[in-house]
Amino acid sequence: MIDFTNCLIRKKAYGGANGSKLSIVYNDNVYMLKLPTHALKNPKLSYTNSCISEYLGCHIFNMLGVKAQETLLGTYKFHGKVRNVVACKDFVSLNSEFIDFASVKNQIIDSASNGYGTELTDILDTIEKQNSVDPKELKEHFWNMFVIDAFIGNRDRHNGNWGFLYNQNKDEMKIAPVFDCGSSLYPQIDDELIKKVMSSKAEINARVFDIPTSAVLINGKRGNYFKIITSLEYSDCNEAIKRIVPKIDLQQINLLIDEVEQASDLQKSFLKKMLKLRKEEILDCALLKLKSSNL
Numbered sequence: 001m002i003d004f005t006n007c008l009i010r011k012k013a014y015g016g017a018n019g020s021k022l023s024i025v026y027n028d029n030v031y032m033l034k035l036p037t038h039a040l041k042n043p044k045l046s047y048t049n050s051c052i053s054e055y056l057g058c059h060i061f062n063m064l065g066v067k068a069q070e071t072l073l074g075t076y077k078f079h080g081k082v083r084n085v086v087a088c089k090d091f092v093s094l095n096s097e098f099i100d101f102a103s104v105k106n107q108i109i110d111s112a113s114n115g116y117g118t119e120l121t122d123i124l125d126t127i128e129k130q131n132s133v134d135p136k137e138l139k140e141h142f143w144n145m146f147v148i149d150a151f152i153g154n155r156d157r158h159n160g161n162w163g164f165l166y167n168q169n170k171d172e173m174k175i176a177p178v179f180d181c182g183s184s185l186y187p188q189i190d191d192e193l194i195k196k197v198m199s200s201k202a203e204i205n206a207r208v209f210d211i212p213t214s215a216v217l218i219n220g221k222r223g224n225y226f227k228i229i230t231s232l233e234y235s236d237c238n239e240a241i242k243r244i245v246p247k248i249d250l251q252q253i254n255l256l257i258d259e260v261e262q263a264s265d266l267q268k269s270f271l272k273k274m275l276k277l278r279k280e281e282i283l284d285c286a287l288l289k290l291k292s293s294n295l
Helices: 050-063 101-105 120-129 135-152 191-198 201-210 225-230 235-247 250-258 265-293
Strands: 008-010 021-026 029-034 071-078 081-089 096-100 163-167 172-175
Touching: 029 050, 050 071, 050 081, 050 135, 050 250, 096 101, 101 120, 101 163, 120 135, 135 172, 135 225, 135 235, 135 265, 191 201, 191 265, 201 225, 201 265, 225 235, 225 265, 235 265, 250 265
Parallel strands: none
Antiparallel strands: 008 021, 021 029, 029 081, 071 081, 096 163, 163 172
């Protein structure tokens, strides 16, 4: 367990709504240290498990071949209390800055909504019209991200937490590593609720087929991952399924989960079960339909 308490704190500040953040130096590298947020949706849980979710989510993205922010789990003593934290390596270099997708979307002056509007048709239209990076590359990245977010149950991939790195000297953009996975993997569930869910097929099914939903909107409503992916309606999503699903190694992911000291044994069992079910019932189901339909 890494103790980040005595790390050098830098003056750099980070935005975003999910919890307090500090810029620290650890092993000569700059990290954003994220403290856990209060569990507003679960009064029985003092703080969310978002740090664990952030750590596991980013590691799973990297395992599946989609570059994500490097993350480390540890502790930080704050106001006399030791908190579980996640350190996220700062991927913004001296001559670069992060530009979110919302800002690029704002460049499309005939867009149907503002930069933070997440209607799927509008996002896809922006991807085609933007000239920051190759549209084909960006489209693949978006759908890869969508499929993996479906796997880990990320409910908060909005237009402000993915995007690009802009090189100011060269006036060039490239796709930034994936980050901000703290809303995935059921961060506000406690052991008591886990027991309730695990004992009910209906509760389990609800968390596979119905919740969490995507931040991407379909006709103004949050998208249902299962319905979108298994509909086979989006050909680029189908291609992402073919790319991503064969790379999922549940045994390797289970070993990663087992290494998380901050998680209880019950929480680990729950996460393993839900990832297995989300893979089988959403992603494997879609892949099987694709193979049988020759799409």
